[in-house]
Amino acid sequence: MSITRDAVLDVLKSVADPVGGKDIVSAGIVRALTVEGGTVRFVLEIDPARAQRMEPARAEAEARLRALPGVDTVSVVMTAHSAAPQPPDLKGGARPKPQGPEKVPGVERIVAIASGKGGVGKSTVAANLAVALAAEGRRVGLLDADVYGPSQPRMLGVSGRPASPDGKTILPLRNHGVTLMSLGLLTQEDEAVVWRGPMLMGALQQMLFQVQWGALDILVVDLPPGTGDVQMTLAQKAEVTGAIIVSTPQDIALLDARKGIDMFRKMGTPILGMIENMAVHICSNCGHEEHIFGHGGVRAEAARLGVPLLAEIPLHLDIRTASDGGAPVVASKAASPQARAFRELARRLVAEGLA
Numbered sequence: 001m002s003i004t005r006d007a008v009l010d011v012l013k014s015v016a017d018p019v020g021g022k023d024i025v026s027a028g029i030v031r032a033l034t035v036e037g038g039t040v041r042f043v044l045e046i047d048p049a050r051a052q053r054m055e056p057a058r059a060e061a062e063a064r065l066r067a068l069p070g071v072d073t074v075s076v077v078m079t080a081h082s083a084a085p086q087p088p089d090l091k092g093g094a095r096p097k098p099q100g101p102e103k104v105p106g107v108e109r110i111v112a113i114a115s116g117k118g119g120v121g122k123s124t125v126a127a128n129l130a131v132a133l134a135a136e137g138r139r140v141g142l143l144d145a146d147v148y149g150p151s152q153p154r155m156l157g158v159s160g161r162p163a164s165p166d167g168k169t170i171l172p173l174r175n176h177g178v179t180l181m182s183l184g185l186l187t188q189e190d191e192a193v194v195w196r197g198p199m200l201m202g203a204l205q206q207m208l209f210q211v212q213w214g215a216l217d218i219l220v221v222d223l224p225p226g227t228g229d230v231q232m233t234l235a236q237k238a239e240v241t242g243a244i245i246v247s248t249p250q251d252i253a254l255l256d257a258r259k260g261i262d263m264f265r266k267m268g269t270p271i272l273g274m275i276e277n278m279a280v281h282i283c284s285n286c287g288h289e290e291h292i293f294g295h296g297g298v299r300a301e302a303a304r305l306g307v308p309l310l311a312e313i314p315l316h317l318d319i320r321t322a323s324d325g326g327a328p329v330v331a332s333k334a335a336s337p338q339a340r341a342f343r344e345l346a347r348r349l350v351a352e353g354l355a
Contacts, residue, residue, distance in 0.1 A: 003070035038072030116256025132346035134177030150184030157326025235267035242272035249297035
């Protein structure tokens with residue numbers, strides 16, 4: 001029996017905060033909660049003066065979680081700071097500007113997932129690829145840089161606000177074996193991000209260099225569609241291993257994909273290959289194959305540009321419903337043909353030394 005995040009939160013809500021009179025969840029001191037299989041980890045962030053009084057609450061929370069069916073291991077860390085932790089300021093934090101691209105500390109490779117236009121399933125591909133790479137034993141991070149439409153928290157089933165012990169360092173969240181940072185974790189789900197270029201560029205640099213990513217084999221970056229400030233900032237400020245372009249087979253999508261490829265080449269970022277998403281729909285009733293968006297367009301474009309076609313991902317209802325439900329199809333239906341398409345893509349990247 002696997003334990004859910006909601007079940008863990010319900011237990012923690014039964015533990016009283018001995019100082020504030022609320023439960024420890026409502027008091028806002030439970031941070032960085034992760035639930036992986038039977039392992040539960042979280043941090044209690046408190047004022048130093050409260051440390052002794054909070055120890056019984058910490059012990060109670062640990063004991064109640066250990067008694068929960070499906071929980072094998074509980075790790076509770078109590079951290080004390082001189083001031084209440086503040087959310088990181090992603091709008092104007094000054095940071096020394098390097099002369100050229102630099103390596104993100106602890107990150108071996110950075111692979112950008114890009115598209116020329118929206119609606120081609122780029123974020124879905126990024127989420128499933130990240131989970132598939134984690135299933136292959138890689139240490140994976142996912143940076144949701146699609147600042148105007150940050151969807152990765154929903155796709156990976158992650159909620160809560162990342163902790164920032166000093167107002168500068170950001171502690172990312174984690175689920176399905178993937179370490180995640182997204183602007184969507186710092187805003188309300190229906191709140192628009194109304195930022196100009198300099199604010200976007202500053203936010204991206206802080207999410208790259210001020211997040212405590214730890215040791216990663218690969219950081220997957222889900223870029224916004226198009227060829228704007230975020231793409232240029234990533235290429236100019238970080239050492240990017242390469243970009244993967246996602247497109248559907250239709251001509252309009254390919255027209256914009258060419259522009260995205262041209263931009264990366266002008267920025268000196270290698271193109272690792274292309275992915276044809278929504279390549280074919282197979283009827284669940286009769287098994288008939290139908291190429292709703294055309295067929296072979298991305299393969300032909302990849303050949304024309306001299307880059308590999310890395311994968312052809314089918315159009316399938318399970319991929320959409322799994323992403324909406326917070327468990328990408330690679331995690332929720334690992335044996336399905338659509339999940340295997342992402343696993344094969346991940347294995348190819350690992351075999352080629354790209355992940």
